[in-house]
Amino acid sequence: MVADYSEFGFEVPLDRTGLSTKKWEIEQINKNDPSVLCFSTAEMDFRAAPAIQNAINRVAQSGHFGYPHKRDSYFEAIVSHFDRNHGWTIDPTSIYSHVAIYPSMQPFIEELTAPGDEIVFQSPVHHCFEEVIRANGRTPLANPLVVRDGQYVMDLDGLADIVTERTKMLILCNPHNPVGRAWTRDELEALNTFCLGRGIFVLTDEVYFGLVRAGRKYTPFASLSEEAAMNSATLISASKSYNLTGTKHSLVIIDNPEHRKAFEASQKKTNLYFGGCMFGQAATEAALRGGDSWRCALMEYIDGNFVLLRDTLNEALPGITVYDSDATYFAWLDMRGLGVSDEQIIRILDEARIAVTYGKPLGPGGAGHIRFNLATARITLQAGLDRFVTAFEKHLNND
Numbered sequence: 512m513v514a515d516y517s518e519f520g521f522e523v524p525l526d527r528t529g530l531s532t533k534k535w536e537i538e539q540i541n542k543n544d545p546s547v548l549c550f551s552t553a554e555m556d557f558r559a560a561p562a563i564q565n566a567i568n569r570v571a572q573s574g575h576f577g578y579p580h581k582r583d584s585y586f587e588a589i590v591s592h593f594d595r596n597h598g599w600t601i602d603p604t605s606i607y608s609h610v611a612i613y614p615s616m617q618p619f620i621e622e623l624t625a626p627g628d629e630i631v632f633q634s635p636v637h638h639c640f641e642e643v644i645r646a647n648g649r650t651p652l653a654n655p656l657v658v659r660d661g662q663y664v665m666d667l668d669g670l671a672d673i674v675t676e677r678t679k680m681l682i683l684c685n686p687h688n689p690v691g692r693a694w695t696r697d698e699l700e701a702l703n704t705f706c707l708g709r710g711i712f713v714l715t716d717e718v719y720f721g722l723v724r725a726g727r728k729y730t731p732f733a734s735l736s737e738e739a740a741m742n743s744a745t746l747i748s749a750s751k752s753y754n755l756t757g758t759k760h761s762l763v764i765i766d767n768p769e770h771r772k773a774f775e776a777s778q779k780k781t782n783l784y785f786g787g788c789m790f791g792q793a794a795t796e797a798a799l800r801g802g803d804s805w806r807c808a809l810m811e812y813i814d815g816n817f818v819l820l821r822d823t824l825n826e827a828l829p830g831i832t833v834y835d836s837d838a839t840y841f842a843w844l845d846m847r848g849l850g851v852s853d854e855q856i857i858r859i860l861d862e863a864r865i866a867v868t869y870g871k872p873l874g875p876g877g878a879g880h881i882r883f884n885l886a887t888a889r890i891t892l893q894a895g896l897d898r899f900v901t902a903f904e905k906h907l908n909n910d
């Protein structure tokens with residue numbers, strides 16, 4: 512598909528009048544400084560695709576906001592999207608919905624594991640992985656990713672060393688936040704073989720499925736084989752790929768009848784299977800049916816932002832390693848070559864009035880790194896990079 516991003520206005524900084532978001536407004540309020548530039552929280556500074564805005568407007572204009580029912584068109588939009596874009600045949604009866612990714616992890620943790628059981632996460636990864644495992648009374652087991660030939664890969668030997676008979680689940684992130692890998696079929700096959708062999712269930716968070724850079728490929732874990740589908744559940748949402756994080760609607764794909772029963776039992780405890788948010792539901796359907804051209808244009812724009820960041824930092828601050836990325840709108844930076852500590856990085860960026868995501872809270876392997884959110888107008892990114900480079904050059908020359 513040919514992408515023309517000028518059509519969608521990505522290059523025009525978003526008018527933030529009246530907005531109140533975690534990414535910008537709260538960050539500036541917390542720092543008591545409206546001039547802070549924000550490249551942290553995982554959402555975009557772009558208006559949603561026209562197809563989504565129209566769908567939400569239609570719901571709003573109906574003036575009636577009762578419990579929504581999912582029509583066949585909702586399921587058709589989901590099935591067709593994943594078939595068309597990712598070669599994944601989803602059985603419509605396997606599709607459940609929920610309000611978001613993290614709340615939909617809880618039913619699987621509760622139903623498929625017992626208190627004290629171990630759940631693997633592959634760090635560095637979004638901090639909520641470890642948090643959700645721990646908060647549900649299970650034991651988080653870190654299996655850090657490793658860098659080989661300049662690329663992050665899974666460490667299955669390390670995994671074999673740490674698992675015990677109490678290891679019941681692995682939470683996968685595909686594509687991976689923050690390192691940006693879209694795991695290959697071979698990598699996923701190897702993980703699948705390992706988990707099947709050890710009786711480890713794979714809960715796969717594929718919320719970044721749509722944010723794949725040109726020439727790269729996202730492989731849904733459940734599309735590997737019947738066995739993989741039966742030993743996993745997939746959590747997806749239009750939230751990240753279409754900038755709908757505030758509309759609270761996500762999908763849970765479950766092939767295994769036993770796991771469906773467990774999930775349904777858990778939903779009964781909260782009545783979450785009844786109704787849902789009609790705006791999130793309408794937005795999801797519209798995104799998956801009519802958002803392809805917007806998403807392709809988006810990824811072309813993000814690509815340009817990635818190149819700008821990489822080339823700027825390679826030139827000005829060659830001590831920083833900018834990892835290549837298959838997917839997501841993040842750049843993942845190894846800062847250790849600058850000889851600065853995590854505390855110094857925080858101080859320097861605070862003084863530079865830039866908010867990024869620091870790597871240390873993302874678990875083992877995260878220290879000394881930062882994540883830069885590239886989903887913004889290029890002019891804003893350029894302004895952030897100017898501050899960033901100036902601040903580190905000053906530090907390296909003076910301190």
Ligand SMILES: Cc1ncc(COP(=O)(O)O)c(C=O)c1O
Pocket residue numbers: 553610611612613614637684688716718748750756761
């Ligand atoms: C890997 C990953 N999963 C899930 C989420 C959050 O999704 P939700 O808001 O739907 O719970 C994030 C947010 O950054 C994320 O990075």
